[in-house]
Amino acid sequence: MKPILAVLALVATSLTLATTSASADTAPIDTDLPKTVSADVLPTVQINGVAWKQVIVGDIVYVGGSFTSARPAGAAAGTSETARSNMLAYRLSTGNLITTFAPKFNGQVKDMALSPDKKLLYVAGGFTQVDGVNRYRGAAIDLATGKATSFRPIFNSTTNAVAATSSAVFYGGVFTSADNTARTKVAAVKPSDTGTQLLPLNPKVAGGNVNDLVVSSDGTKIVIGGAFTSVNGASKPGYGLARLEVSSGSSLALPVNDEIRNGGTEAAILSLESDGTSFYGTGYNYGSGGNSEGSFKSDWATGKLTWLEDCHGDTYAIWPTADAVYQASHKHHCGTSGGFPETKPRSWYHATAVTQDVRGTNIADDKYDYPDHPGTPRPEFLEWYPKWTNGTYTSAQQSTWTVTANASYVTYGGEFLKVNGVAQQGLVRFAVKDIAANKVGPTLKGAAWALTGSSPSAGKATLKWPGNPDKDNATVTYKLYRGTLDSTPIKTVKVSAPFWKHTAMTFTDTGRTSGSSQKYKIEAVDPLGNISRSDWVTVKIR
Template sequence: MSWHFRSPVTAVVALSVLASAIFTGAGAAQADTSPPSASTPKTVAADALPTAQINGVVWSQVIVGNTVYVGGEFTKARPSGASAGTSEVSRNNLMAYNLSTGVMTSFNPSVNGVVRAITASPDGSRIYVGGGFSTAGGVSRTRLAAFSTATGALLSDWKPTANGTVRALGAFGSTVYAGGSFTSISGQSRQRAASFDGLTGAVGAWKGTIPNGAVNALTVSPNGDRVVIGGSFTSYNGATTPGYGMAATDSSTGAGVTWNIGKLIKNAGPNGAILSLTSDADGVYGTGYDFGAGAMFEGTFRASWSNGNTVWIEDCHGDTYSAVPVGDVVYTTAHAHFCGNIGGPPETNPRSYHRTLTFTKAAGCTIARNQTGGSYFNFEGRPCPTLLAFFPDINTGTFTGQSQGPWNLAANSQYVLYGGEFTIVNNKRQQGLVRFAVSSIAPNKEGPKATGSNFQPTLSTPSANSVKVTWKSNYDRDNAQLTYQVLRNGVVVRTQTGLSADWHRPTLSWTDTGRSGGTTYTYQVRAIDPFGNTVTGSSASIQATGAAIKTAPDQTITPDAPANAPDATLTPDVAPVPDVAPLRDVAPVPDVAPLPDVVPEPGMQPEPGTKPVPDDVPAPLPEVPAT
């Protein structure tokens, strides 16, 4: 099992969880000050920053300078900290807030239907929005509109129309690209993919033959020569390999071009789709869902811009909705319930979810054989990224009825933003939107989480004049390595370190020798994260056996009161897994040559088994007719 965590020091640090010995003894794993790899990236801190809230669901976000534009299905917005139904102002399906402060801006275009997609012009002077609306600010706009970022005004010179929902937008140079479930754009035939002049809205030449399904996502290459599309369509320009759920196209004509990962990952039809595509200079990052025959992928992939070759796949089970690269890190949002085949959280009963999994951009391990059975495709032997320690808790919302929390991610070099239908973040009420920041500007107050009797040592007397102190590791949302202090009668008598996560809490122990027989000793354990956040658990007492020893009495210090985590007022959506045995190690494989992409045989059926509970399937996304 290989995974890493952020450090408060300048050097970037890394750790590998290799064996139980690494958790015992003060000399093991000096991770923060002596990292085995100075190239392991840091994540943002897990502190949930105050952010404006909405009363529905967020489907799309884009950052333009210091402003975040947010689209979705909602009618009201309110400040951070305000309870639902209080301090609300009208914001119909489109709003904005200040990236640095989280405070809502005055931008209030009042769009009368769902906003599914937002993108910005390359110069940041305007945003383009798409969805299922028919008016913006009372002015006719049929599923497409543009706004000035300087004034917030609806732009009168950009008003193409679509006859079906627009679900994806991208821009390069003077061209805007759109995908969705439409078949006509401004009266011209365009099957689910179209382009426009970014200033006038005139329909462009880019198009393809997409006979069914929808285009859910698109991304444009750094030099603008290609547009990659993904969705539930089953062919593109008559081709299926690639073309089944995913295709790369010439950005001028729409002609298909080589896209090798589309020969391996085939998600389309009624039971699957590619749900998001994002990119940077290093490649394309895509996510998907699978709920049966015709689909086979639920995690995140990275493909190269050169021919779409597979760089890595993270095969966590549980639909993945969005991914965004930031530097050397890739953030995702999902409802992952099993990542054991890449060294991550195991399947639990009852099922628990990790909605904020984060990975290295580089490949660092090899996918193991699926351990859960069922109808999952076997990606065994292919490169995977390394899981990083960033585990904020985001709960399940109820607005869409699809039993999901976050749906969308946006980020820049300082902030990572989640949007969705969640109502609680890190056990504090926060609806629909939340920000996380790099540690240099974050509070860094997310400390060890287990408290009181949940962090109490077990004592035994293995031999005369000795006491064995045993405890379950604590865990932290954004640091894997914690320091432990053992207190005897209030005095620190032992310090050691260990690695843990909410899903992997090894048992640690230490034997205190030289204790006087017949004397009662009281022990506590204190956990400290690299930023100095501290929790001291409940105490336990035991009488030592053996002969009495005449020694100077211990200094008596009143033990610290059991610390309560500051957010312990609500039940976490992801419950710590008790006594989870470590999964088998997944060995890092530097410079792994990717296996050749393969085409699943026609008519291939998934391995027999039971697919996870029905909350793994997104409900159909309804069309909103224009009026």
């Protein structure tokens, strides 16, 4: 979809413009919508590779990925580095590296899961040793000591995912053997496993690999997601998604798989998360094998779809909070799901947030011929759009790969190099309004905010300016000044709308003396008082 270019002719001394789209942020005017965290970049330890997973435990964030060093916020690459081997921990409240936690994995860490008593961190990945001791793609770290425990399941190939209960640790991945016994891409072992305590779970997974899995709050069911095309001989459910009974490995009803179909060599479910009552998933599709690149929410009790966020642009990770759901992706077109439109050249959004509840209905894609889901329920996009600079560590050269949160912070990990123009490699924190600096204002300023002026007829000056949205507030007040900022604005316009609906505006200033030169400046102010201003523009009056 082309950018919106409608021009608003403003004739009143003040005006408030609102759209029908709800758009929450750090200070939403619609109190029915949840607040997001601020878009302020909080200084956070950096890494020299990619983060695949984060786990928050109290005031500590544990990070797993592929990297060899950490360095403080603000330090340039290659300076002030501390060795870390694919895992580190930092303080959530400060962003500082925890110096006493440094287990050494000889291969990348793909996933981590906390034990129910929060004392152990179960790990999945491509490693074969931890601190020089053999651990074949499965391990547990004692969080009190930072050392590997005796837990040592044996997998013959990469594990992509791990989840845990008090009686079982579940793994998903590429493997065909667990504890020297045939297991294809899904297995469960006892928490005391030392290579001989494999559990009976043994579903028949065919086609592509398992990318992620989650376990129900009562420990009796798991949901797996990936590129597989059938489970236990069936593809509905079983095509990219399956819900399994832990005790028998048999497939359970999963109506959400009737709507979301991602599998094979060109599509997959990429991630899953759970909050106990619902499970959430994300996917990608590049070809004929799938139909969803956005995210979804489904009910644990029934397996039915709650909502589908039908954006286009792969979605890599998702994290539910009490009121909002945060996503890591490279979304570029959410127009069928109540969000931002496609643009030319294409614009990418690597971090987004939506409501927990249903706020509308998806519509058909009548323009780009993308797979669509008209008539399905959707959430509402919230006005929170930090700006990311892609990294180059992986062949995909993306920004965000993982997101997690608690009640006060949202943390992203990936391979990004900058956030909102601030050098911040691989890891970053955002915080709720009460903690954040709240200094992110309207995006454009100075020469970049192109205020233009002309005199179309005697005694008149016509001023034009583009919209200037804010990364974490839908409401922006525009103030047009003549001569000096100490004067009363000659025009005030309050716009409350999603960023893509902050359109260009015009105003005609009348009663000016012919032959005089008048100078003008436009100012944009967000609800927290952050101000962005254009340069002065001089108009010679006819």
